[in-house]
Amino acid sequence: MKTHFHLLTALVLCLLLANQAFAQPAPEAKNRRQPIREVTLSGTGYELGLQHGQIFKRKSVNSSPSSRKKQPKSLARTPTR
Numbered sequence: 435m436k437t438h439f440h441l442l443t444a445l446v447l448c449l450l451l452a453n454q455a456f457a458q459p460a461p462e463a464k465n466r467r468q469p470i471r472e473v474t475l476s477g478t479g480y481e482l483g484l485q486h487g488q489i490f491k492r493k494s495v496n497s498s499p500s501s502r503k504k505q506p507k508s509l510a511r512t513p514t515r
């Protein structure tokens with residue numbers, strides 16, 4: 435029983451050390467992070483989803499100018515009420 439405990443402890447220790455050695459994020463990834471934006475939405479469930487989708491679409495279109503060419507026409511238009 436002690437042997438199993440020691441083997442398990444050694445395995446966990448090795449996994450923790452390997453995680454510390456290899457799982458560090460790249461320094462350039464930290465520079466690409468943007469501040470968290472707080473958005474207030476209101477309405478019914480459908481309206482909340484629609485507002486969230488419009489915000490997400492604007493953000494994704496603005497982040498990559500080449501995506502405008504790749505978007506289907508159905509996504510390129512903003513729905514009217």
